[in-house]
Amino acid sequence: MLGRVVRLSSLRRAVQVISAVVSNFYLKGFAQLGIYQGPAKYACVPFLNCYSCPGAWAACPVGAMQALLAAYKHQFSFYIAGLLTVVGGATGRLVCGWFCPFGLVQEILGRFSSRKLVIPRLLTRFKFIILALTLLLPVLLVGETGVSSPYFCKFICPAGTLEAGVPLGLGRPELRSVLGGLFSWKLAVMVFFLVASVFTFRPFCQTTCPLGAFYALFNRISLWRIEVNSDRCVSCGRCRAVCPLAIDVPDRPNGGDCIRCLECRDACPTGALAFTRAPVFPDAVVGGRETN
């Protein structure tokens, strides 16, 4: 009922801001250019938020998983995988749309241009390759010492560069003096995604984020999902028009690209769309309304 009273898009923006602030509220870290080292780092946030960000009080699931996979024992973390499975199984990519701070940054940059390019479907599949490499490379590409690297964090993650690399790398003189080619590469990747965010909606989330790819696997089968009431739908096309990811909502309401921003739900003039725990086809064969 809340959704019918409050525009979910406004609520979502508030939740995004609160999430970004709460997950990075260790202000002392920014002041001293250090990182939080307290017991809250036992916990993982379910979204991409670099644990080396001066403000971060919890661990990043991708960073922590990779760090464990890359360590000498190459240990897979059931703790992190379980957390992500619970979150994904419950709501799919809702976390991407509502809680991810880097998603918020991309969306804010997107406001500088009203014209948005649509990323080809094939390119959005790239994130699944990144997910596979994120999990496999730290185990397969091991150095002589038996230790590997968190390759996604090392070569790609623009959230890590923005949240940790820029403030710590440029802010601390002893780190700044040893920055080299790798930092330049990471900076270039970050700038690429930030600039691309102006012209297309959340390019990193659509094409590259391994966490988004993992949650995308759950979108169709998550407990809470978007339901289309076909009796109410008048095929006006507004849901398709407002969808920032250009998803054909009546056809694929729970496609892997959907980050559950629920703009479509707000735009629907007849209330045919709902984000709910209801069965897949509430009024179909089970409801018995359909008698042919």
Next chain:
Amino acid sequence: MQYNNEAQRRVQRTRKGLLKFCGAEVCIVMSRRLSFVLILTGLLMFGLGLMRGEALLVMQKAVRICLECIGLG
């Protein structure tokens, strides 16, 4: 069955497809059960990870500055 609009036709096609595949009722029940099974599996994995002391390992990694993240790797 009269279809009022294109959306109904689409959903109807999907329903028929599902019925052919496994029966719509079964699909509905299976779909919801699958969600619960996934969440339960996730909880079990989370618990297993806690028992294996992985939270401590995560913390030990997360309290150190990740040089790779910064670009010093």
